[in-house]
Amino acid sequence: MDQKVLEEIRKIIPNDRILLQLQDRYSYSFDASFGEYLPDIVIQPEHAEEISRLVKLANRYLIPVYPRGAATSLSGGPLPVEGGMVLDMSRLNKKLIIDRENLLAIVSPGVITADIHRKAEEAGLFYPPDPSSSHVSTIGGNLLENSSGPRGLKYGTTKEYVIGLEVVTPTGDMIRTGGKTVKNVTGYDLTRLIVGSEGTLGIVTEAILRLIPKPQARGTLLAAFDRLVDSGHAITNILSSGILPAAMELMDNACMRAVENFQPCGLPLHAEALIIVEVDGHPIAVAEEISQCETLCLQMGATTIRVAQDERERQEIWKARKMVSPAITQMGPTKISEDATVPRSKIPDMMERLKQIREKYQLNLVVFGHAGDGNLHPNIITDKRNLAEMKRVEEAVSEIFKAAIELGGTLSGEHGIGTLKAPYMEMELGEIGLAMMKKIKQAWDPNNILNPGKIFPKPGQTKVVLTE
Amino acid sequence: MSGTGIDGLIAQLGSERVKTRESSSSDGGLETEAIVFADTEEQARSVVRWASREGVAIVPQGKGGWGTYGNSIRGRAITLSLARMNGIVEHSPGDLIVTVRAGTTLADLQKQLKEKGQVLPLDPGWPEHITAGGLVATASTGPKRLKYGAPRDWVTGLRMILANGQMIRTGGKVVKNVAGYDMNKCFVGSMGTLGIITECTFKLRPLPPAETVLVLTASDGETMMRFSRRVWDSSLEPCAMELVNGTALRSLTGLDGEGCAWVIGFEDEEKAVTAQRNLVARWAEEEGLSIRAWLEQEQAASLWNRLGRLTPNALETDISGMEVALKAITLPDRVAGTVWKASDVAEKQGIEAIVHGGIGTGITRVNLFASMNQLDQVCETIGLIRSWLEERSGYLVVEHAPLCVKNRVPVWGRTPGGFGLMRKLKGRLDPGSLFNPGRFVGGI
Numbered sequence: 001m002d003q004k005v006l007e008e009i010r011k012i013i014p015n016d017r018i019l020l021q022l023q024d025r026y027s028y029s030f031d032a033s034f035g036e037y038l039p040d041i042v043i044q045p046e047h048a049e050e051i052s053r054l055v056k057l058a059n060r061y062l063i064p065v066y067p068r069g070a071a072t073s074l075s076g077g078p079l080p081v082e083g084g085m086v087l088d089m090s091r092l093n094k095k096l097i098i099d100r101e102n103l104l105a106i107v108s109p110g111v112i113t114a115d116i117h118r119k120a121e122e123a124g125l126f127y128p129p130d131p132s133s134s135h136v137s138t139i140g141g142n143l144l145e146n147s148s149g150p151r152g153l154k155y156g157t158t159k160e161y162v163i164g165l166e167v168v169t170p171t172g173d174m175i176r177t178g179g180k181t182v183k184n185v186t187g188y189d190l191t192r193l194i195v196g197s198e199g200t201l202g203i204v205t206e207a208i209l210r211l212i213p214k215p216q217a218r219g220t221l222l223a224a225f226d227r228l229v230d231s232g233h234a235i236t237n238i239l240s241s242g243i244l245p246a247a248m249e250l251m252d253n254a255c256m257r258a259v260e261n262f263q264p265c266g267l268p269l270h271a272e273a274l275i276i277v278e279v280d281g282h283p284i285a286v287a288e289e290i291s292q293c294e295t296l297c298l299q300m301g302a303t304t305i306r307v308a309q310d311e312r313e314r315q316e317i318w319k320a321r322k323m324v325s326p327a328i329t330q331m332g333p334t335k336i337s338e339d340a341t342v343p344r345s346k347i348p349d350m351m352e353r354l355k356q357i358r359e360k361y362q363l364n365l366v367v368f369g370h371a372g373d374g375n376l377h378p379n380i381i382t383d384k385r386n387l388a389e390m391k392r393v394e395e396a397v398s399e400i401f402k403a404a405i406e407l408g409g410t411l412s413g414e415h416g417i418g419t420l421k422a423p424y425m426e427m428e429l430g431e432i433g434l435a436m437m438k439k440i441k442q443a444w445d446p447n448n449i450l451n452p453g454k455i456f457p458k459p460g461q462t463k464v465v466l467t468e
Numbered sequence: 469m470s471g472t473g474i475d476g477l478i479a480q481l482g483s484e485r486v487k488t489r490e491s492s493s494s495d496g497g498l499e500t501e502a503i504v505f506a507d508t509e510e511q512a513r514s515v516v517r518w519a520s521r522e523g524v525a526i527v528p529q530g531k532g533g534w535g536t537y538g539n540s541i542r543g544r545a546i547t548l549s550l551a552r553m554n555g556i557v558e559h560s561p562g563d564l565i566v567t568v569r570a571g572t573t574l575a576d577l578q579k580q581l582k583e584k585g586q587v588l589p590l591d592p593g594w595p596e597h598i599t600a601g602g603l604v605a606t607a608s609t610g611p612k613r614l615k616y617g618a619p620r621d622w623v624t625g626l627r628m629i630l631a632n633g634q635m636i637r638t639g640g641k642v643v644k645n646v647a648g649y650d651m652n653k654c655f656v657g658s659m660g661t662l663g664i665i666t667e668c669t670f671k672l673r674p675l676p677p678a679e680t681v682l683v684l685t686a687s688d689g690e691t692m693m694r695f696s697r698r699v700w701d702s703s704l705e706p707c708a709m710e711l712v713n714g715t716a717l718r719s720l721t722g723l724d725g726e727g728c729a730w731v732i733g734f735e736d737e738e739k740a741v742t743a744q745r746n747l748v749a750r751w752a753e754e755e756g757l758s759i760r761a762w763l764e765q766e767q768a769a770s771l772w773n774r775l776g777r778l779t780p781n782a783l784e785t786d787i788s789g790m791e792v793a794l795k796a797i798t799l800p801d802r803v804a805g806t807v808w809k810a811s812d813v814a815e816k817q818g819i820e821a822i823v824h825g826g827i828g829t830g831i832t833r834v835n836l837f838a839s840m841n842q843l844d845q846v847c848e849t850i851g852l853i854r855s856w857l858e859e860r861s862g863y864l865v866v867e868h869a870p871l872c873v874k875n876r877v878p879v880w881g882r883t884p885g886g887f888g889l890m891r892k893l894k895g896r897l898d899p900g901s902l903f904n905p906g907r908f909v910g911g912i
Binding site for chain 2: 153157455
């Protein structure tokens with residue numbers, strides 16, 4: 001780090017919140033995805049004003065700026081791929097206000113998402129977005145990546161719950177979008193353009209979230225199928241029956257085995273796939289809908305059905321689903337997580353394509369995910385030291401993306417594009433579509449300071465590279 | 469019109485697609501030199517290329533119901549109507565997704581979805597006049613926004629013509645998509661200033677099997693509010709809960725009413741609707757409210773439809789008088805105050821006002837009906853309501869008004885936060901200000 005720049009930084013931030021030692025910087029060089037990149041400096045801001053001044057300084061000296069929450073990103077969102085400055089947002093965690101009258105929450109970006117869930121529920125309210133990492137991930141990261149989770153099916157994604165933001169723009173200005181307290185404002189919807197921008201269009205320093213009344217009742221069932229394709233049909237049949245479940249999750253046999261090895265949950269290991277369906281709402285409607293779902297699953301050939309009789313049984317069913325991610329990491333040292341999303345009726349086709357890809361490349365490819373909204377999580381368990389296998393993984397990943405797009409889907413439903421999927425953006429959006437996004441980035445961030453190296457492919461980059 | 473180049477456009481598209489018009493001034497200041505009807509995306513693109521060459525601006529339009537919304541257009545302009553580009557492109561019930569051409573009316577779309585047991589749960593007024601493209605461009609909502617949200621929550625994909633004539637597709641048929649920036653959100657509510665929408669893809673919901681509406685009144689405001697708090701603090705799930713003033717109640721139901729009334733609706737499984745309705749009825753009785761009407765199924769739906777029709781629009785304007793539609797936006801807990809304030813201000817100015825506001829949505833609609841010689845009073849009323857709102861961090865938009873009113877009262881009110889970024893966005897996507905120049909907030 002240039003001494004002159006460092007001196008200027010010290011005028012903004014006291015020394016004890018500036019990290020320069022290699023061992024400190026190293027902790028900021030990775031996230032939950034693939035790859036390691038060492039930043040030149042790590043800064044722990046406490047206020048929006050500090051961030052604004054740092055971003056202005058970064059523009060003057062052309063230093064890349066990488067905001068970072070809890071680093072649970074599965075797409076490389078916080079990775080400082082071009083070095084520069086990491087902003088550790090964990091100290092901006094002071095505000096978590098629930099406004100019962102107006103159904104709002106006002107939060108600092110460093111607040112853990114599960115704390116918002118808890119506080120809202122204490123007030124009889126509900127913040128629906130529930131990424132599987134919500135017990136550790138920060139709301140700032142959830143917003144910028146538009147991370148969602150199982151409840152997206154009925155309740156929509158994180159974006160739909162953001163009313164307004166306080167943002168530091170890529171040129172260092174502090175603005176409020178969406179108005180501080182009002183639900184709609186005139187003009188372009190800057191709020192929802194910044195949400196999901198993977199930190200490339202602004203740094204969120206405060207957010208106003210919409211809460212909804214807590215559903216009165218929930219009903220949950222688990223159904224096992226001997227054939228994967230039957231589970232896919234069960235899902236589409238439930239969706240076209242007039243029921244809109246709060247969540248509908250799928251696990252294949254490999255995931256079940258992984259969970260049973262990791263923490264036994266009594267899953268039916270004879271089955272090829274299982275689905276978890278949850279409905280919520282008025283107790284009378286819930287009872288009726290869950291029994292309809294049971295009938296529909298039986299018609300599609302379900303071999304086992306378990307309906308939760310109380311909250312404890314419900315938690316048990318969900319525990320099996322939440323254990324999948326940690327359980328499969330036990331199967332090998334490297335995990336490549338994808339989240340290709342297809343129209344819901346194409347789930348059986350996508351499952352079939354994934355099966356072919358697994359066989360063709362001889363990989364340990366397991367599948368689970370939010371089947372109700374078409375968002376599957378194919379995970380490849382591998383070892384990055386096995387170069388021959390990694391080459392096959394690269395090919396398999398490309399084919400997964402291709403399959404998703406051919407079926408009318410998208411590269412990513414909720415993890416984000418980040419670094420690894422950037423080479424495929426043009427395949428999905430076309431040249432003009434990608435150029436339009438680039439125009440927006442250039443208009444707002446003329447020096448390309450904010451989270452550079454994400455979303456947009458480098459010239460000539462057409463394929464994921466997992467090997468050196 | 470010769471020499472303006474419109475002859476060239478007629479030669480290109482045929483005279484049946486181009487109607488030139490002499491200027492008249494009855495339509496709120498958005499009168500253009502000609503209206504062009506495109507049958508296909510290709511024709512619409514050729515109009516864009518022509519306009520770009522000629523330096524004439526384009527006002528994109530559906531059926532024209534919201535044709536008075538916004539500031540006057542800067543410079544020369546033509547209207548490009550997409551009303552003839554209509555119909556469903558693809559409905560895939562298993563995906564709960566539909567794609568329609570932009571000129572399809574909401575009423576037609578809902579009718580066809582209903583046959584498959586599905587619905588697009590957006591309910592702005594005048595569904596036979598609002599087209600899919602117009603709905604997305606204006607981001608209009610109705611009372612059921614309380615339960616179902618706004619257009620931005622239901623649009624998953626769009627096809628657009630950009631200012632340089634290129635076609636672009638944003639989003640798609642999946643309900644979760646984080647591949648790059650969410651351009652859909654950028655175009656929803658952009659008032660046709662960034663591109664011309666030619667196709668819209670929406671998420672859908674299953675059609676709720678049962679629907680009910682209750683109309684409740686009380687002798688005083690205190691009782692009304694106590695009841696509302698009780699509903700609000702409960703786990704009831706109303707799809708809409710509107711506070712309507714006496715004038716609105718009379719127009720809506722023919723019932724007499726001095727004060728305000730609650731119109732509260734439920735949609736769900738039949739048993740869940742019945743249980744919630746019975747509970748509300750019991751609470752109303754306990755709190756001292758009277759149940760003035762109790763409507764089921766089609767009758768309930770028809771009441772919401774009539775409520776939407778209380779707001780005037782450009783196609784149904786009574787030109788013998790002056791009609792103004794205002795949208796007030798506040799925090800949800802200020803809606804009741806806004807309904808009372810707006811009714812009171814108008815009454816003191818001697819103007820008939822139909823006012824209703826959604827508890828929970830924060831949107832209050834104020835519709836003014838005056839005679840042509842009451843211009844001063846109308847402008848005074850708008851000004852007083854707007855300053856009252858702005859003091860309470862709310863704001864007011866004039867959605868429909870004759871030009872004489874818009875000449876004196878700003879349409880959009882204060883400039884929003886982040887306006888600099890908005891201008892940069894417009895500058896990059898429509899550098900020549902081809903689409904709706906000046907019409908939107910801050911003169912974008």
